[in-house]
Amino acid sequence: MEKLSGYMFIAAMLSTGLATIFYLMYAVSGLRAARMQTAGMTMTTGSVSITSGPRTAAIGRYATMLGWLAVFTLLAALVARTVATGHGPFANMYEFSMAFAFGILLAYMLFERRYHQRILALIALPVALAMMLYANTIPPDIAPLVPALQNNLLLTVHVAVAIVAYGSFAIAFAAAALYLVQLFIAWTMNRDEPGGWGLPRLDVLDDIGYRAVIVGFPFLTATIILGAVWADTAWGSYWSWDPKETASLVTWFIYGAYLHARVMRGWRGKRAAVLLVIGFAATLFTYFGNLFFGGLHSYSGLG
């Protein structure tokens, strides 16, 4: 089972890599189509999200299929790992990074299904791939759980919920990054109106970012609460300002600020997007935090 998990993980990495390439081809093909259109006729800037020819559409379909393949192979890897270890695949950085990548991939695919913005993959998939490559650098040995982690229910629920939150925040980040990239391109090219090149419309990206956060935020809230419940069970104190606890609270505050910002005049759009980027930086800080700031969560398996 442990071996099967390893093979499935490699398959997942390959499919994610391939999917990324296909999404890139899709973007290039769409960009070319958009260019040709701009050259041929007056294009109403920013009103069409993607102008795809049949070729582009076919590449897009393959990319999507590969994306789902990555989701399912990674899921298989995680399930096999769970069977092999007897606990949820969240006990060390190897397992957790796989799960994080899975969260990003799944969140992306679900958002693609709903919003049909494949360009988001150009950011979301490389992030997931980076997570998997990172996991790949960690020895996948199965070690027994340290006493603090010996709570199968809370280990599974606390971290599974965290994965959903982190995955959603990755999508929000992808949307925000694409938003800011478009502003940046418009700024460097001295164009008044950003958009075009087959990239998603700004208001669509703003909306996707928001949708992703309203999924992720309650889940992050649940992660922190479950963490507090666990800390109270294991250590006798629901909150100790442990660095990882603190970092997760910081993340919570940043997304909380974002949710308030978005309903305020003048904060929608660019500033909200900046907050989403900061929020994801905080998410990564929370995620990798235990590696460099020690504390109660320092059982990463990396000594």
Add this chain to the structure above:
Amino acid sequence: MTEEAQTRPLPPNGAPVAAAAGPTFMDRVDRVLEGLWHFLSSMRVAMVIMLAIAALGVVGSLIIQAPPGVLVDAQAKAGWLDEIRPKYGNWTGFLDTLQLFQIFNSLVFRILVATLTISLIACSIHRIPGVWRTTTKPRVDVGPQFFEHAPQHEAIVVRHTPAETLAIVEGVMRGRHYRLLTTDDGAIHIYGDRFRWAAWAGLIAHISIVVILLGAIVGGMFGYRDAQFTIAEGQTLPVAAEPGLSVQLIDFTDKYDTVTGSPIDYASQIVVFKDGAEIDRHTVRVNDPYRYGDTTFYQAFFGAAAVMTVTDASGKELYSGGVPLAWRTNADNRPVGSLTVPGTGNVIWLVGTLGGGDDTIKPGQIQAELYTAGEASQIGTEVIDQGKATTMGDLTITFERETQFTGLNVARDPGVLFVWLGSLLLFGGFAIRFMIRHKRVWGRIVARPNGGAVLGMATLATKDVSQATDFENLVTDIRAALQTPAQS
């Protein structure tokens, strides 16, 4: 931040503020209070404070934070600062002055949290009347302008009479589970909503944060915590938090993985006595604390202990049992513990070995330092061998054998109930707030002079950028229903 208070003043309460005589003192007070209220109930202010707390949190997770209690005790603080000095060098004193080693107890942090809490309460109070009105007394007649300027609006010309049109619209909306209110004053006004109680979810989520903070305050004021409850194997100790209760440690076990060497189990077998009678037995593990009433015992740490026997000059046994060597000496980091001899009040400090290679106190030896009652003066110091009775002063001290102690965290927190209640409301509130929206739709039916009617539909919800909204679907359904011939 005050900018908002200036740019968005309250509408005047009917009183002419700019009276000819100029603002009176009370006017000024009013203005200051109004400004303060605006400051506190402003979302922009709340957002800025949230970001500021986040920034402090980043600092707090990057800079080592002092363990609780350390900075209160001057000696412990000096020791702790010395410990971290290698890391922060000359900055140590400066960082300490800025309270950066205790950020979450610092003045700045407290002020920010207090302001945010007040702002939260102010915002909530500000919103309650509006939410109350929307859920209980919604406006049915919103005026004709609304149907031209609402974010989403539709006008449909129908050939049915207004009454027939109303029946059809009602049918469709009821089918979509809308609650309907209608009035008729020549024009028919329709109000329909769904999930009206969802409007409270966001408010509840916000107030629940106050409940959690309240729990933390209650816990801090009325809670009890002894994070240093150490018992050696065989030792029985009274629990300060529960009069009459005492705990005996039968055995402590620590197990390690044979391959990786990482710990796999810490277990303290305890017997619990109430007024001397055994009432319970439990094995306390990291994820399996022992609860007695409101008090809970958690596995926290462990270490070496010494089993000692102390007899007086007549040979009467004064003490026999374990002594946890739970502390470390400042000078050379040796395990150290103390025993107050029952009956005499003498205090014996026991210093353990550092292990093989330690020439001062070899393995199998312990150093005993005997003091008079109250540790006024030292009677003697001796390194004694295991199993060998040694006389010091009037006492004969024997180091029987080495054993282990367990360190339990004994805690009672009456605030924790508030914390969990608040957490439940927080999660539930946010989940509902973001999943379920209070849907509101207004309709207006006006008869046309030449027969038929005009149906206006509108909602405050904004258009969705990427898919049909509920409003659009509803209007589509209504259109379809209106197409079918009216039953006559």
